[in-house]
Amino acid sequence: xxxxxxxxxxxxxxxxxxxxxxxxxxxxxxxxxxxxxxxxxxxxxxxxxxxxxxxxxxxxxxxxxxxxxxxxxxxxxxxxxxxxxxxxxxxxxxxxxxxxxxxxxxxxxxxxxxxxxxxxxxxxxxxxxxxxxxxxxxxxxxxxxxxxxxxxxxxxxxxxxxxxxxxxxxxxxxxxxxxxxxxxxxxxxxxxxx
Amino acid sequence: xxxxxxxxxxxxxxxxxxxxxxxxxxxxxxxxxxxxxxxxxxxxxxxxxxxxxxxxxxxxxxxxxxxxxxxxxxxxxxxxxxxxxxxxxxxxxxxxxxxxxxxxxxxxxxxxxxxxxxxxxxxxxxxxxxxxxxxxxxxxxxxxxxxxxxxxxxxxxxxxxxxxxxxxxxxxxxxxxxxxxxxxxxxxxxxxxxxxxxxxxxxxxxxxxxxxxxxxxxxxxxxxxxxxxxxxxxxxxxxxxxxxxxxxxxxxxxxxxxxxxxxxxxxxxxxxxxxxxxxxxxxxxxxxxxxxxxxxxxxxxxxxxxxxxxxxxxxxxxxxxxxxxxxxxxxxxxxxxxxxxxxxxxxxxxxxxxxxxxxxxxxxxxxxxxxxxxxxxxxxxxxxxxxxxxxxxxxxxxxxxxxxxxxxxxxxxxxxxxxxxxxxxxxxxxxxxxxxxxxxxxxxxxxxxxxxxxxxxxxxxxxxxxxxxxxxxxxxxxxxxxxxxxxxxxxxxxxxxxxxxxxxxxxxxxxxxxxxxxxxxxxxxxxxx
Numbered sequence: 001x002x003x004x005x006x007x008x009x010x011x012x013x014x015x016x017x018x019x020x021x022x023x024x025x026x027x028x029x030x031x032x033x034x035x036x037x038x039x040x041x042x043x044x045x046x047x048x049x050x051x052x053x054x055x056x057x058x059x060x061x062x063x064x065x066x067x068x069x070x071x072x073x074x075x076x077x078x079x080x081x082x083x084x085x086x087x088x089x090x091x092x093x094x095x096x097x098x099x100x101x102x103x104x105x106x107x108x109x110x111x112x113x114x115x116x117x118x119x120x121x122x123x124x125x126x127x128x129x130x131x132x133x134x135x136x137x138x139x140x141x142x143x144x145x146x147x148x149x150x151x152x153x154x155x156x157x158x159x160x161x162x163x164x165x166x167x168x169x170x171x172x173x174x175x176x177x178x179x180x181x182x183x184x185x186x187x188x189x190x191x192x193x194x
Numbered sequence: 195x196x197x198x199x200x201x202x203x204x205x206x207x208x209x210x211x212x213x214x215x216x217x218x219x220x221x222x223x224x225x226x227x228x229x230x231x232x233x234x235x236x237x238x239x240x241x242x243x244x245x246x247x248x249x250x251x252x253x254x255x256x257x258x259x260x261x262x263x264x265x266x267x268x269x270x271x272x273x274x275x276x277x278x279x280x281x282x283x284x285x286x287x288x289x290x291x292x293x294x295x296x297x298x299x300x301x302x303x304x305x306x307x308x309x310x311x312x313x314x315x316x317x318x319x320x321x322x323x324x325x326x327x328x329x330x331x332x333x334x335x336x337x338x339x340x341x342x343x344x345x346x347x348x349x350x351x352x353x354x355x356x357x358x359x360x361x362x363x364x365x366x367x368x369x370x371x372x373x374x375x376x377x378x379x380x381x382x383x384x385x386x387x388x389x390x391x392x393x394x395x396x397x398x399x400x401x402x403x404x405x406x407x408x409x410x411x412x413x414x415x416x417x418x419x420x421x422x423x424x425x426x427x428x429x430x431x432x433x434x435x436x437x438x439x440x441x442x443x444x445x446x447x448x449x450x451x452x453x454x455x456x457x458x459x460x461x462x463x464x465x466x467x468x469x470x471x472x473x474x475x476x477x478x479x480x481x482x483x484x485x486x487x488x489x490x491x492x493x494x495x496x497x498x499x500x501x502x503x504x505x506x507x508x509x510x511x512x513x514x515x516x517x518x519x520x521x522x523x524x525x526x527x528x529x530x531x532x533x534x535x536x537x538x539x540x541x542x543x544x545x546x547x548x549x550x551x552x553x554x555x556x557x558x559x560x561x562x563x564x565x566x567x568x569x570x571x572x573x574x575x576x577x578x579x580x581x582x583x584x585x586x587x588x589x590x591x592x593x594x595x596x597x598x599x600x601x602x603x604x605x606x607x608x609x610x611x612x613x614x615x616x617x618x619x620x621x622x623x624x625x626x627x628x629x630x631x632x633x634x635x636x637x638x639x640x641x642x643x644x645x646x647x648x649x650x651x652x653x654x655x656x657x658x659x660x661x662x663x664x665x666x667x668x669x670x671x672x673x674x675x676x677x678x679x680x681x682x683x684x685x686x687x688x689x690x691x692x693x694x695x696x697x698x699x700x701x702x703x704x705x706x707x708x709x710x711x712x713x714x715x716x717x718x719x720x721x722x723x
Binding site: 045046047048049050066069070071074075076077078080081082083084085088119122123126127130135136137138141149152156157159161162164165166168170171172173174175176177178179181182183184185 | 249250251252253254255256258261263270271272273274349350351352353354356378387388389390391392394395513514515516517518551552553554555561563564565567568571572575653654655657
């Protein structure tokens with residue numbers, strides 16, 4: 001690179017940097033209050049009512065905590081057999097905020113806040129949002145593809161949801177004595193745990 | 195150039211190195227032992243619970259900095275390069291090979307015999323099991339007779355595995371719990387198992403053996419010197435004799451200031467990839483094809499086993515999630531009658547939730563929300579999904595090779611390894627028959643409970659790889675003798691996985707350790723304090 005070209009490039013880059021910084025700073029690192037409101041409304045629809053309001057709310061709060069603790073650029077598990085180095089993607093939060101705003105807007109177009117709409121209208125809004133986001137299956141864990149499927153995965157892939165599904169105290173991946181596992185899992189709640 | 199003098203210089207810091215260093219320190223107190231490992235020591239057991247949590251929630255790798263980005267190659271099964279090696283995240287399976295593995299040529303006219311007797315190896319299996327504190331039940335097959343009991347009883351079978359054992363036995367095969375290097379009670383400075391059930395990822399309690407514990411226990415009282423983050427790029431030959439005089443190591447922070455490790459004896463314990471790689475890199479005018487490679491055997495006969503996996507759907511009810519890392523093993527097909535077509539494999543059974551996980555949409559494509567997800571999920575939880583797998587005994591050709599790849603170089607300009615597995619003609623000829631046999635076993639098992647095989651997934655790599663420095667009695671066809679001593683260099687040994695002539699038909703780690711423990715005795719005899 002010629003000296004003059006280099007100087008020109010440095011000057012241009014320096015001039016652009018503040019804008020870049022502003023753009024980067026403008027990306028929300030945490031969910032906004034508005035997006036959290038919508039997330040809670042969506043959560044009340046996609047999470048099971050049968051676990052009770054407190055536990056459903058706790059599942060939503062756990063997902064919000066998950067977004068706060070997300071780290072960018074950390075190596076992912078390399079895998080075995082055909083290992084490769086990949087890193088965690090940029091925070092999904094900016095995308096989530098946009099997706100939740102779109103859901104709120106779609107709800108308004110249908111006549112009000114998301115929570116006030118009938119179930120089939122809510123389902124249609126979510127279905128369209130997920131289809132637009134290219135989500136076909138429930139991911140194994142949140143991936144950043146769409147806030148709705150990620151919140152659902154965060155709960156439904158959990159040990160607690162597994163227990164709820166089987167209505168038994170399996171406690172998958174929970175530290176516990178081996179001896180417990182030698183018996184048929186107790187019905188949920190029988191040991192006073194849940 | 196800085197120098198470091200020692201009696202024995204061990205290059206590589208994985209499970210074979212740990213077992214060798216531990217035994218040498220016992221056999222010869224006062225022996226100066228230096229372990230040089232390219233990767234870092236990840237000495238933070240206290241953080242492993244947190245690492246595990248992040249691995250589960252975010253998919254983050256639970257071993258921070260356990261790889262060197264420019265020290266990789268084609269055909270490797272893991273990126274890990276750290277103190278502890280691949281055994282930082284192994285599952286802990288401790289199966290023995292069988293006598294047939296050592297006598298393939300004599301019994302079947304296939305591959306090669308190993309240059310040692312089964313009775314001899316069996317002694318070291320017992321020692322390996324003691325050191326790794328293996329939990330297991332004796333095999334129900336009399337051919338698997340043991341000279342010593344397992345040091346721990348078997349890991350108790352979960353309700354799910356008890357159920358699956360009853361089902362699997364209907365096929366006529368005999369089953370036992372998988373022997374595992376998993377503490378049921380605290381042992382060796384490690385905790386007891388509390389079923390985090392992430393053995394193959396990270397074990398926060400240390401119940402599943404990993405070599406980092408052994409290295410710490412040896413390094414702290416200075417029984418060994420552990421030099422991590424130091425890549426040995428060359429072994430240096432004496433100008434006049436065929437003895438190795440030094441190893442040249444480069445610390446990651448001092449790339450321009452190498453250390454010359456001078457020792458009476460050198461042991462390459464760098465696993466199936468980096469052992470042959472180092473020998474090839476260390477070519478000299480007198481050994482233009484690499485050290486220990488007069489016969490051109492270094493990097494050849496790279497082995498491992500093919501595997502076939504399947505999913506069975508059966509009527510018996512299980513509750514997925516009880517102990518998903520534990521399994522059943524049948525050694526029925528370790529033996530093959532010599533008058534029948536050759537086929538050998540292990541057979542394994544795990545609980546599984548495959549096909550029974552929560553989903554987003556109904557089969558008709560309707561988005562499921564709230565309790566509909568549970569209703570759909572529950573409708574698919576009747577009966578069980580079972581994971582089946584067989585490791586097949588396949589044999590390498592001489593062209594199953596590790597070579598130096600001039601197109602990929604590390605920061606020092608060294609060509610990186612390229613592994614291309616190839617089978618011998620007999621293996622290729624029986625491929626279809628092998629697959630038919632395994633699937634017929636799986637189908638017979640499934641039918642016992644009105645079940646069916648719901649899916650099949652063949653591995654596209656060889657598991658538990660070894661070879662590249664195979665042992666043998668003939669220097670023209672092997673690299674090392676049965677003790678791991680190279681035919682070409684009196685004071686140079688290779689231990690563990692690279693020395694195996696064939697890969698067997700079950701997990702290899704216990705065999706790598708047993709062979710290493712046997713080598714340790716010859717190494718101790720060969721070096722004077």
